[in-house]
Amino acid sequence: MIEVRQLVKKYGTKTAVDGLEFTVQPGVVTGFLGPNGAGKSTTMRLIVGLDAPTRGTALVNGRPYVQHSAPLREVGTLLEAKSVHPGRTAYGHLRALALTHGISMRRVEKVIELAGLTAVARKRVGGFSLGMGQRLGVAAALLGDPQIIMLDEPVNGLDPEGVLWIRNLLTGLAGQGRTVLMSSHLMGEVAQTATNLIIIGRGRLLADTTVERFIAEQSAGGVKVACSDPERLYAAVIRPGVTVTGTPGSQELHVQGVAARTIGEIAAAHHIVLYELTPQTASLEEAFMSLTGESVEYHGTTTAPSANPGAPMRSMA
Numbered sequence: 193m194i195e196v197r198q199l200v201k202k203y204g205t206k207t208a209v210d211g212l213e214f215t216v217q218p219g220v221v222t223g224f225l226g227p228n229g230a231g232k233s234t235t236m237r238l239i240v241g242l243d244a245p246t247r248g249t250a251l252v253n254g255r256p257y258v259q260h261s262a263p264l265r266e267v268g269t270l271l272e273a274k275s276v277h278p279g280r281t282a283y284g285h286l287r288a289l290a291l292t293h294g295i296s297m298r299r300v301e302k303v304i305e306l307a308g309l310t311a312v313a314r315k316r317v318g319g320f321s322l323g324m325g326q327r328l329g330v331a332a333a334l335l336g337d338p339q340i341i342m343l344d345e346p347v348n349g350l351d352p353e354g355v356l357w358i359r360n361l362l363t364g365l366a367g368q369g370r371t372v373l374m375s376s377h378l379m380g381e382v383a384q385t386a387t388n389l390i391i392i393g394r395g396r397l398l399a400d401t402t403v404e405r406f407i408a409e410q411s412a413g414g415v416k417v418a419c420s421d422p423e424r425l426y427a428a429v430i431r432p433g434v435t436v437t438g439t440p441g442s443q444e445l446h447v448q449g450v451a452a453r454t455i456g457e458i459a460a461a462h463h464i465v466l467y468e469l470t471p472q473t474a475s476l477e478e479a480f481m482s483l484t485g486e487s488v489e490y491h492g493t494t495t496a497p498s499a500n501p502g503a504p505m506r507s508m509a
C-alpha cells in the first residue's frame with residue numbers, strides 16, 4: 193500500500209505538489225493521471241525518497257521508503273530519468289543491481305525472460321531502442337520481486353505487442369495482490385489496464401475514484417437512436433424533463449432523460465423500426481479532458497473543429 197498524506201513539494205516559488213492526500217490500494221492497478229506539469233513525476237519521486245517533501249509524508253508499506261532495509265524488495269520503480277551506463281549490457285546492469293541487494297542470479301535470468309530481453313541480454317544498452325530500454329527498466333523494477341510496483345509512463349516507446357505485454361504484466365501483478373501504480377498520458381491504455389484512478393492537476397488531487405465511476409460521472413449521458421421514423425419517435429418520447437436533438441432529414445436522434453430500454457419499448461409499441469439504440473458514455477479521454485480543463489498548465493493553440501451536435505428538434509413537435 194502507498195499512503196500519501198498532506199504532501200507538499202515546493203521548488204523555490206513553484207509548488208509542484210500541493211497538499212496531496214491519497215492511498216494506493218493493493219490488488220488492483222491504479223492509474224495516475226494529470227496534465228503535463230501536474231506533479232505526477234514529482235509525487236513518484238517523493239514516494240521513493242528521490243526528493244524530500246517540503247511538508248507531509250509518503251509511506252510505502254507503512255514506512256518512508258528510505259527506512260526500508262531492502263527498498264528494492266519493497267518497491268520496484270520505473271521512473272522517467274533512468275540512467276543506465278550505455279556501455280553495460282542488460283545482463284550486466286541487472287546483475288550489478290542484484291549484487292548490491294543480495295538478489296540471486298536466477299532472479300536476474302527470470303526477469304530478463306519476463307521482460308522479453310533474452311535475445312539481447314548480452315548486448316550493450318547504448319544500442320537499445322526506446323522500447324527495449326523500457327523493458328529493461330521494467331525488468332529492473334521487478335528484480336526484487338516487490339509488493340509495490342510504481343511505473344512512470346511504462347508504455348512509452350513500446351510497440352503494440354509491448355503495450356499488450358505491459359497490460360497483462362500489470363494486471364497479473366495486481367492479481368497476485370500487489371500494489372501497482374502507473375502514470376500514463378495514453379488514456380485508452382489506462383482505461384484498459386487500471387481499475388482505480390488518481391487524478392491530479394496543478395499539484396492538487398482532482399479525483400480519487402475508479403475508472404468506471406469516473407467515466408459514468410463525467411459522461412453527459414443520453415441515448416443515440418437511429419430509426420425508421422424519427423418524427424413519430426420524437427412525438428412518442430417527448431415530455432417535460434426529456435430533451436431530444438437531431439438534424440431534420442436525418443434518421444438519428446439524441447435522447448436525454450429516457451433510458452435506452454424505455455425508448456426501445458416505446459418504439460416497439462409504435463411499430464417504429466430501430467436501427468441503433470446506444471447509451472452514450474464518454475471515453476476516459478473525454479472524461480479526463482472535462483475534469484482537467486481548468487488545471488492544464490501548458491495550453492496548445494490549436495482550435496478543435498466544431499462538433500456540430502445538431503439543433504433541438506422543436507420544429508418537429
Ligand SMILES: Nc1ncnc2c1ncn2[C@@H]1O[C@H](COP(=O)(O)OP(=O)(O)OP(=O)(O)O)[C@@H](O)[C@H]1O
Nearest residue numbers: 203206207208226227228229230231232233234235
Ligand atoms: N527539479 C525541479 N525544479 C523546479 N521545478 C520543477 C522541478 N521538478 C519539477 N518541477 C516543476 O514542478 C511541476 C510538476 O512537474 P512534474 O514533472 O512532477 O509533472 P508531471 O505531472 O510529471 O508532468 P509530465 O506529465 O509533463 O511528465 C512542473 O511545473 C515542473 O516544471
